Amino acid sequence: MAKPEEIQRIKKIAWDLRADVVKMIGVGKAGHLGGSCSLAEIVATLYFAKMHFDPKAIHDPSRDRFLLSKGHSVLIQYAALVELGVIPRDEMGKVKTLAGKLQGHPDMMTPGMEAVTGSLGQGLSISVGMALALRLEKSTSRVYVIMGDGELAEGQLWEAAMAAARYKLDSITAILDRNRIQATGPTREIFDIPNLEDKWRAFGWNVLNVDGHDVGAILDVLDKAAEIKGAPTVIVADTIKGKGVSFAENTAAFHNGIMTQEQYDKALAEIAESGRMVE
Amino acid sequence: MTSPNLRSAYGASLVRLGTKDKRVVALEADLGKSTQSAMFQAEFPDRYFQMGIAEQNMASTAAGFALTGMIPFIHSFAVFATGRDYDQLRNSICIPNLPVRICGSSAGLSDFGDGKTHQGIEDVALMRALPNMTVLCPADSIEVEKMMDCLLDWPGPVYLRINRNDLPFVSPADEPYSIGKVTMLRDGSHAAVFAAGVMVSRSLEAATALATEGISVRVLDVSTIKPLDREAIIRYAGGVDAIVTAEEHSIIGGIGSAVVEALRGVSHAPVEFVGIPDSFGISAEGYPELLVHFGLTSDAVASTIKTLLKGGRK
Numbered sequence: 001m002a003k004p005e006e007i008q009r010i011k012k013i014a015w016d017l018r019a020d021v022v023k024m025i026g027v028g029k030a031g032h033l034g035g036s037c038s039l040a041e042i043v044a045t046l047y048f049a050k051m052h053f054d055p056k057a058i059h060d061p062s063r064d065r066f067l068l069s070k071g072h073s074v075l076i077q078y079a080a081l082v083e084l085g086v087i088p089r090d091e092m093g094k095v096k097t098l099a100g101k102l103q104g105h106p107d108m109m110t111p112g113m114e115a116v117t118g119s120l121g122q123g124l125s126i127s128v129g130m131a132l133a134l135r136l137e138k139s140t141s142r143v144y145v146i147m148g149d150g151e152l153a154e155g156q157l158w159e160a161a162m163a164a165a166r167y168k169l170d171s172i173t174a175i176l177d178r179n180r181i182q183a184t185g186p187t188r189e190i191f192d193i194p195n196l197e198d199k200w201r202a203f204g205w206n207v208l209n210v211d212g213h214d215v216g217a218i219l220d221v222l223d224k225a226a227e228i229k230g231a232p233t234v235i236v237a238d239t240i241k242g243k244g245v246s247f248a249e250n251t252a253a254f255h256n257g258i259m260t261q262e263q264y265d266k267a268l269a270e271i272a273e274s275g276r277m278v279e
Numbered sequence: 280m281t282s283p284n285l286r287s288a289y290g291a292s293l294v295r296l297g298t299k300d301k302r303v304v305a306l307e308a309d310l311g312k313s314t315q316s317a318m319f320q321a322e323f324p325d326r327y328f329q330m331g332i333a334e335q336n337m338a339s340t341a342a343g344f345a346l347t348g349m350i351p352f353i354h355s356f357a358v359f360a361t362g363r364d365y366d367q368l369r370n371s372i373c374i375p376n377l378p379v380r381i382c383g384s385s386a387g388l389s390d391f392g393d394g395k396t397h398q399g400i401e402d403v404a405l406m407r408a409l410p411n412m413t414v415l416c417p418a419d420s421i422e423v424e425k426m427m428d429c430l431l432d433w434p435g436p437v438y439l440r441i442n443r444n445d446l447p448f449v450s451p452a453d454e455p456y457s458i459g460k461v462t463m464l465r466d467g468s469h470a471a472v473f474a475a476g477v478m479v480s481r482s483l484e485a486a487t488a489l490a491t492e493g494i495s496v497r498v499l500d501v502s503t504i505k506p507l508d509r510e511a512i513i514r515y516a517g518g519v520d521a522i523v524t525a526e527e528h529s530i531i532g533g534i535g536s537a538v539v540e541a542l543r544g545v546s547h548a549p550v551e552f553v554g555i556p557d558s559f560g561i562s563a564e565g566y567p568e569l570l571v572h573f574g575l576t577s578d579a580v581a582s583t584i585k586t587l588l589k590g591g592r593k
């Protein structure tokens with residue numbers, strides 16, 4: 001069990017990351033708010049507590065790897081890397097511009113990115129390759145990869161799931177951001193994939209569940225996943241798309257929506273208030 | 280009044296075709312609000328199939344529809360519609376020469392913010408290389424409508440390249456249209472520009488600008504990139520001292536390549552390409568900025584013409 005102070009610290013960071021996501025999107029411009037906010041606690045827990053990742057040595061071969069298979073949510077990863085000092089803070093104002101280094105989807109021109117993703121369905125395969133190579137190197141590094149529940153329709157993910165089980169890749173922790181909304185609506189209406197836990201089990205994976213906004217539970221479940229040997233583990237995280245920004249919660253409208261000035265101000269005010277409540 | 284937005288024109292046209300012909304079905308991969316296939320969904324929910332984010336499965340499923348007598352339209356961003364399911368397009372659809380219509384939306388650099396992974400700038404090359412595939416690139420929404428009206432009877436697979444943004448009207452609204460037609464939008468005697476998509480309006484601007492300098496430029500809208508009307512290309516390339524191609528696509532395998540392929544074996548004026556050098560796209564704050572970044576401007580077309588006319592190289 002994690003210490004309460006530790007949990008408070010990470011919770012606070014998660015709200016700071018959300019604020020940075022909103023700032024990066026800004027007013028009048030499209031940005032993937034929903035799928036970034038659903039990941040704030042998970043990303044904060046990984047980068048600021050669990051991962052073996054030294055921001056001063058981002059190429060250290062023994063680092064843990066972090067990949068967003070759902071690459072469109074990269075704003076939350078940028079926010080974490082800015083907070084860690086890997087990405088200069090002034091890049092935040094230049095996101096998705098010709099003057100900046102922060103692309104619309106993960107790109108190797110940005111410090112801290114581990115792979116190119118954005119065409120959905122490819123991240124788990126990349127993780128399999130990394131995990132196999134790390135095993136050859138006798139490395140103890142872990143590979144954390146985050147998938148979306150809409151993304152799970154891509155057949156390649158299931159090819160990768162079989163490959164990871166075939167090679168008993170217990171260094172992979174896959175996390176499913178189950179926010180139940182995809183680009184154009186609720187997964188239930190767009191492309192329902194029922195019995196997800198059973199499907200992953202049938203593919204040879206260990207399955208753990210967590211509330212993706214409960215930092216204490218995330219800390220515990222990540223420990224548990226790392227202890228399971230002989231097969232890969234997927235953590236099914238129940239989350240809220242747009243979490244923390246009332247008008248963006250549980251809707252596809254802010255999958256890649258545009259905020260008005262009023263909405264922008266409201267988003268930042270709500271996030272700041274939630275951040276204050278942590279103390 | 281037709282909207283200047285190509286996606287809206289596409290969606291409205293799809294509904295028109297669906298009204299006319301019950302064989303029309305639409306398949307989508309969770310981008311229906313972007314591609315505007317959602318308009319068809321609203322009219323014909325029974326003939327609309329939401330396949331989830333699974334483009335490969337969608338493509339081969341469309342083959343099954345076509346083999347069972349339907350005219351399926353499949354949808355995604357151009358980059359995924361052509362690249363993700365290339366093998367399915369090739370084997371399930373093109374080898375049996377099935378009437379599947381592939382809508383590649385947000386094509387070229389038009390999805391300016393999303394960057395390399397989302398900017399389809401080699402789609403024409405990929406689709407052109409597939410035997411049996413027809414490749415269409417409309418210059419404005421009027422052309423979208425006219426092309427769509429050809430698609431009920433046109434044999435074999437068709438790739439339709441749709442820009443995400445509004446484009447200026449350039450094509451003559453009242454002229455009859457048929458697939459394969461090369462439309463001369465402006466005649467001229469010094470140079471000929473073969474263009475498609477967003478570059479058609481930019482080439483017309485270049486021609487207007489050069490006219491003030493006494494340079495007379497012919498502008499051709501090559502909205503059917505394949506099958507390319509070779510006779511027409513040779514004819515329109517004749518009698519000028521410079522030939523320029525202009526496209527929002529890699530210079531490898533796009534319209535420039537197609538025009539040069541068409542001109543092979545005949546003597547012609549020197550040719551230069553305006554297009555994207557062999558590189559991926561990049562994220563930008565807006566579409567016009569990104570076009571400038573890659574030199575896809577009327578100025579670039581004009582200066583390329585002038586350089587050729589002076590006998591120099593770009």
Ligand SMILES: Cc1ncc(C[n+]2csc(CCOP(=O)(O)OP(=O)(O)O)c2C)c(N)n1
Nearest residue numbers: 035118119120148149150151181182183309
């Ligand atoms: C291969 C591919 N097809 C389509 C898209 C367009 N797209 C980007 S995000 C998205 C929806 C993703 O939904 P989900 O995985 O549930 O992500 P989240 O809700 O967590 O943002 C779609 C269809 C893409 N990026 N890649």
